[in-house]
Amino acid sequence: MGFVADDVKQRLDVLIERGNKLYCALGYENSDKEQRKVYEKLCEEIGIDASKLPNFNSSYEVWYSEALQFVKKFIPDRMSDFVSLYKNEKRKEVTYLTYTISDALIGLITSLGSEIRTSPIHASQKLLQQISILRSAAKLVDSVIYSMVFSIRSDLFDSELDAARELLKAGFLRASGAMCGVVLEKHLAQVCMQHGIALKKKSPTINDYNEELKNASIIDLPTWRHIQLLGDLRNLCCHDKNVEPTKEQANDLLEGTVKINKIVY
Numbered sequence: 001m002g003f004v005a006d007d008v009k010q011r012l013d014v015l016i017e018r019g020n021k022l023y024c025a026l027g028y029e030n031s032d033k034e035q036r037k038v039y040e041k042l043c044e045e046i047g048i049d050a051s052k053l054p055n056f057n058s059s060y061e062v063w064y065s066e067a068l069q070f071v072k073k074f075i076p077d078r079m080s081d082f083v084s085l086y087k088n089e090k091r092k093e094v095t096y097l098t099y100t101i102s103d104a105l106i107g108l109i110t111s112l113g114s115e116i117r118t119s120p121i122h123a124s125q126k127l128l129q130q131i132s133i134l135r136s137a138a139k140l141v142d143s144v145i146y147s148m149v150f151s152i153r154s155d156l157f158d159s160e161l162d163a164a165r166e167l168l169k170a171g172f173l174r175a176s177g178a179m180c181g182v183v184l185e186k187h188l189a190q191v192c193m194q195h196g197i198a199l200k201k202k203s204p205t206i207n208d209y210n211e212e213l214k215n216a217s218i219i220d221l222p223t224w225r226h227i228q229l230l231g232d233l234r235n236l237c238c239h240d241k242n243v244e245p246t247k248e249q250a251n252d253l254l255e256g257t258v259k260i261n262k263i264v265y
Contacts, residue, residue: 177237206231
């Protein structure tokens with residue numbers, strides 16, 4: 001999961017940098033000689049070569065399409081805001097407040113008499129807002145990817161637990177318990193990874209993960225005790241050949257695993 005998140009963050013960083021270049025390009029292309037000095041200085045401050053700025057009109061649409069996909073994936077509740085900064089379908093008139101980036105792309109200028117009211121330079125703040133939304137998306141990468149992975153794993157674990165339930169019904173108590181034990185161990189391992197808990201032991205057990213989660217205050221004492229019991233039941237099903245697990249014990253292990261998968265994350 002960490003590699004995926006790092007890759008997404010790197011791509012977002014590149015996209016944000018491209019956005020900054022487009023912002024400078026928009027201002028530079030629509031300014032007079034004196035105003036251009038402001039953008040040249042800005043480029044210098046953020047480490048951009050002003051002589052190598054992209055052409056805004058030919059580069060923005062590609063950037064917007066890519067950026068929109070990130071916003072849709074990581075902060076869908078800001079998607080309408082992001083789109084409206086590009087194009088406002090609901091406006092009744094063109095003003096400084098309703099002027100959008102799509103207006104700048106067609107070079108729209110409005111005036112009142114000899115006074116220019118809106119022009120492409122007025123889209124600069126809208127582009128800055130889009131870049132700001134992208135920055136907020138970057139901060140949510142880890143949590144969103146974890147939620148996606150957690151959801152996929154939960155679906156897989158649910159399927160395995162359904163299989164364990166069928167084995168239990170058929171009387172294969174040890175097989176059902178073993179399957180539950182594997183699911184529980186994998187889940188606790190995932191929770192430890194999410195919270196940055198690294199275990200030194202080469203092959204950690206349910207009890208090892210349980211102990212680390214308690215020490216890190218991820219789980220409370222009653223939950224720790226419950227997982228301890230589930231670990232004992234798993235060992236009974238998998239390792240203790242002298243004592244046969246009862247159907248009630250196998251069922252407790254199954255239902256306990258289902259519960260822990262839902263409340264510990």
